Amino acid sequence: MRKLLLAHGGALSNLPLFVAIDAGLLEARGLHAEAPELAEFKSTAALLRTGAAQLGTTGFTQALVDHALPDPLRIVGGSGKLGMALVGQGGLTVEALRGQRVGTFADDPMEALLYDALRIYGVGMSEVECVHFGSLTAAAGDLLAGRIAALTLVEPYISRFVAQGFGVLCDGIEAWGGDYPDTLLVARESFLVAQPDIVREVLAGMLEAQALIERDPHAALRASAHRWPEFSHDELLAGMARQPSDVDIRPLRASVLARASALEALGRMRITPRLSDIFALDLLDGLLKSGPIFQ
Structure with missing residues (x-):
């Protein structure tokens, strides 16, 4: 073996x-x-x-x-x-993230997703306060507690947050145009x-x-x-x-x-x-x- x-x-x-x-x-x-x-x-x-x-x-x-x-x-x-998205507090839009704290993960597909999701809505990375997390658990906790306005997430976290009333601001299909x-x-x-x-x-x-x-x-x-x-x-x-x-x-x-x-x-x-x-x-x-x- x-x-x-x-x-x-x-x-x-x-x-x-x-x-x-x-x-x-x-x-x-x-x-x-x-x-x-x-x-x-x-x-x-x-x-x-x-x-x-x-x-x-x-x-x-x-x-x-x-x-x-x-x-x-x-x-x-x-x-x-599939299964990647920028998830935000209820009622937010991508444009409303200017000046807000937004979480993601360095050197990861979710960081590329954040860059492109902001870009297609005319928002630059420099216009948000980008918070890089080391773990999904810590990041999800900050989103749930309202310490960040939005967060790039993967499944099964996306489904859980959507069920709790959070919104999908932009997913990978929208940001990247397909599969x-x-x-x-x-x-x-x-x-x-x-x-x-x-x-x-x-x-x-x-x-x-x-x-x-x-x-x-x-x-x-x-x-x-x-x-x-x-x-x-x-x-x-x-x-x-x-x-x-x-x-x-x-x-x-x-x-x-x-x-x-x-x-x-x-x-x-x-x-x-x-x-x-x-x-x-x-x-x-x-x-x-x-x-x-x-x-």
Whole structure:
């Protein structure tokens, strides 16, 4: 049994990875995989950047930001899509955020969403007081307490806040004009070259997990609901509907690349000619050609 430490995020877009682990799908493929609890957003990036984890799910922005490193991250598959929004106190609009405290998460898709959500409504980042949080729990607490006017969020938090009377000021579909990913499966390039069989097995397990999620979402949640102990079963089901699993990232490549300009404007990266090399989808292509095995 091969041991494997996997990075991950905290959104429901990580569900295919969690179900692949928690339902024993990776173990059946000879992988003893661990996805440890991570307290802060930066923990995911740190696992991948330090090499403690060579493979895992993370926000798509990390592959963009790290694309010019000597041993960059490569996007080998998807995980989940949609399910990101700028959520505000009831009655607010994006234009009304001028001069207000607005929360987001540095070096994350939600920071790119904030930049573009403000931009399409004619508001600049310099016109709001941007508060960068380290954890979703702390940020959600500040929004609930009224210490910030708005916050970029992912599922299942969005569904919970909407049910409590908060408003969606702008979501990713509006800001970016269509389907978009949240979390992707990435591998360090050197690991992908040295261990393609491990990457293939994780991808295959996630494809099986997605099939289980779509076929029997209740069973999938029973396996992985412990990853979100503060949310009820119904809240997680509502979040899953708004942030579906999607391991086949191939149709969303252009959406990922299009976010680089926002990240560059935020000072998170510099676009180089190597940007389009971030995708390494040969293993995914091969697995999907044998699609019936995952139905």
